[in-house]
Amino acid sequence: MTTSAAGDADPDSFERVVNDLAPGCTVDDTEEGGLYVATVNGVVKYGVFVDLSEQLSGLVHESKLDGTYEIGDEMLVRLVEIRENGDLGFEDVTTEFDDLDRVDVAHGDGVTIDELADRTGDAVHVEGDIVQIKQTAGPTIFSVRDGTGVVPCAAFEEAGVRAYPAIELGDTVRATGGIETHDDAPQLEVDKLVRLRGEAKTEVRERIDAAIAANAEPADPDPLIEWPAFDSLREGLTAVARRLRTAVLEGRPIRVRHHADGDGMCAAIPVQLALENYIAEVHADPDAPRHLFKRLPSKAPFYEMEDVTRDLNFALEDAERHGQRLPLLFMVDNGSTEEDTPAYRALAQYDIPIIAVDHHHPDPDAVGPLLDEHVNPYLHGEDYRITTGMMCVELARMIDPSITDDLRHVPAVAGLADRSKAHAMDDYLALAADAGYDETELEDIVEALDYAAHWLRYQSGPNLISDALDLDCDDAERHAELVEFLSSRARRDVERQLDDAEPHVEHERLDNDAHLYRLDVENHARRFTYPAPGKTTGELHDRKVTETGDPVITIGVGPDFAVLRSDGVRLDIPNMVTELQDELEGAGVSGGGHLVVGSIKFVPGARERVLDALVEKMEAAELDAELRSTLLRDDN
Known part of the structure; x- marks a missing residue:
């Protein structure tokens, strides 16, 4: 029998505790002498029949009854006998106790969410926080996180009707039921969902916090090149990686706003790849990467009020329509100047944390109080020659080191895109050459990215940009042809523009x-x-x-x-x-x-x-x- 107090119960006081069994509980979850919540399911001359769960029933003989009951009434009973044939005998103790502490008894093994993939068909219970409540045309889907992962829990009422309406976003709960496979991923089919309180909530919260702290810790890969000027930035990048991994573990959506130029894309797309991989690892829902991460380009080199108004409106709509938490905003190659502060103050009215990784000349006094984390080379005595793309490639590797081989050419592209004159560019170009990209090819990628970004305008163009950058592209021939087409068009249009403008x-x-x-x-x-x-x-x-x-x-x-x-x-x-x-x-x-x-x-x-x-x-x-x-x- 697995129990956990739903209130401030003293587990040593047996006579003061009444057990409330989950629907799937069997006789193995009971013990003689225990007190239980029962529901009357039949009234006969010689007593009443009661249910303790969907699987467990028994008789309260008329000699053990202290009151009169009707079908559907709740009563408190003591289990006095478990007979050899499996029949159960109870006595009515409803009137004997005025103040009892309830303990919810969950059926099945208590498991962590990262163990569910191997438990299909088993009865289990998980304890965690509600991070999303989504009403479908069928069940209500409660997303529960416990610090090791996030799992959808499907609770059925009438079709389209909200199940467990008292459960709210942020509640700490115990979900009991069976593990089934939905879209090739585990889903808990809810038998019972209860809100935890008191000591039970405190115990679960402490366990979740400890698990999140451990699992959010970033990797510490060796830097791609040796560059002393970069060393002072690693601590800040580690803190950003920790915040982003924590957001994933908490089920919080992440919105990345990046400058719509070559360096901005070289910064945002590796982070996107790393975070989508990590979201897929943490969340059982296969659609979670698509729902929880969005990359949004910004034309201006600061966070415009037009952009923040649009972002805030979509975030509030998602919270209302899909039951999501409000997102974390990650500013990339943007966000360090006084011009960003009006937009930040708009977000300050809501629970939307903001972090920034940027290499534009910052105004730390203006943005510092509004940012949770801020990484900028100027804050460490360096300058714009350390591009945001260079920083974010290392950041992405801290989030997911497995993507390292795919990113070796990206810092060189970022440096060429922003015309970095850092001495480290020679090392980055050599790194790209070892990965199969000469400088001419990298310059072509820069032109292709810039040309594509111009025509995409406010769209992210994830597949097109990834193919042009040769990041997560599964067709080398398509990449080469696409880059050649885009870069040649870009150079043609530039030459035409300059030839016409030169006389003026x-x-x-x-x-x-x-x-x-x-x-x-x-x-x-x-x-x-x-x-x-x-x-x-x-x-x-x-x-x-x-x-x-x-x-x-x-x-x-x-x-x-x-x-x-x-x-x-x-x-x-x-x-x-x-x-x-x-x-x-x-x-x-x-x-x-x-x-x-x-x-x-x-x-x-x-x-x-x-x-x-x-x-x-x-x-x-x-x-x-x-x-x-x-x-x-x-x-x-």
């Missing part, structure tokens, strides 16, 4: 001897097609750097924005934005990015004022002699 590029030599190139992308570049203004400005900038070998600043100007690129000049774009906000009243200046790559927004009427002030600050910036010599050496 304005050039001047600044007082600090840097070249300044300016292009009106509103009037002298194709709109609503590839490449977008930011890409156009970046490609023009790269062309001018190659042509001159000198320090170069390029500005792509629109009616209410400016895209900035710089090589060989010590700009600090986030700081410039802050200064312009203070200096230009009514200009509506906002923006940011990296120190030498970023964008600025302003009201259209202040365009000339903003640009003039911007150029003045660029003229006052120092040249970067080390970078300039690198450019000249590379050019030669």
Whole structure:
């Protein structure tokens, strides 16, 4: 007999405890002298017949009755005799006790959820927390987690009618029933579902917390390359991996918001692959990876109110319609700046934890109080040369080390996509070469990702992007043909754009001897097609750097924005934005990015004022002699 107190019962006080048997309990779950909850199922001249469970019945003889009962009445009985033929004899003790502590008696073995795959056909009970309640046209599906996994428990009432309406999300329960196979995965067919209270709840909660803490601990694989600058980030990445694995074990949905560029995709997709693998390992429901993980690209380099409003609305709808918990938000290659804080404050009204892994220049004072975890190389004295893709490949390996061989080329793609000048790029390129990718192939992948992201706009395009990145792609020929097609189209469109724009590029030599190139992308570049203004400005900038070998600043100007690129000049774009906000009243200046790559927004009427002030600050910036010599050496 397996028991667990449903209240604050003293197990040593036998006479103060009454046992409430689960439907599947048999005589093996009883003992002579024990007190039981019984339901009257028949009234005869010589007594009443009672049920203790669906499998267990007996007689209370008229000589042992203290009251009058009707069918359906509940009474308390003592088991006085188990005869050799299996018949049971009881006595009525209903009136003898005014205050009894109930103990729920579960039928079958008490098991953990990770053991259920081998228990098909067995009667068991599991104890854990309700993490989802979903009403179907048939049963009510309660998802229960115990720190080792999550299992769907199907409770049947009338078709489409909510079973156990008193059970709520977050309750700690015991589910008793048989294990059946549903969609090739274990499912518990509920005989009884009870909410635990008092000591029983405390014991189960402590057990769950300990199991989650143990199972959430990330792996500690050796880094893909030796890079001392990266070492200071590993502790933070380990904490993020622990939070993400904990969310999976808790049955909490995960939403990843990432910048929709090459580095952002190289960061988000390995994490997606690792988390979907881990969700499939933890959750018995084969559809859990699809329901509990979503990857969402962001066009802006910060979390826009449009995006957070959409995300919050979908999260609340999922909670209402599918009985899910509110999600954890994971910001990737995004989320470190003051511009993110309005969206974060919107989420702060709800139970939505936020973590961020980013390499844009951060504002820790602004975002720190709103983030549960924040990993950024700037917080450790490093800079944007450590790309988010490089960090998230290591993060993904902490979540699921088995995917390591599939990821060896991804950090190099991320570095090329964000033009990282880190010395470690040589090691990443060598690592990719060992995996079968030369630098030309990696550059083609970068162009293919950028081209696909442009046309996907706000869609994640999981299959297309994975095939282009050659991540979880099962057809090498398709990958090669897809990358060749997308990258060649991208280069063709870029060349057309630059050839048409080149005659309209304005050039001047600044007082600090840097070249300044300016292009009106509103009037002298194709709109609503590839490449977008930011890409156009970046490609023009790269062309001018190659042509001159000198320090170069390029500005792509629109009616209410400016895209900035710089090589060989010590700009600090986030700081410039802050200064312009203070200096230009009514200009509506906002923006940011990296120190030498970023964008600025302003009201259209202040365009000339903003640009003039911007150029003045660029003229006052120092040249970067080390970078300039690198450019000249590379050019030669």
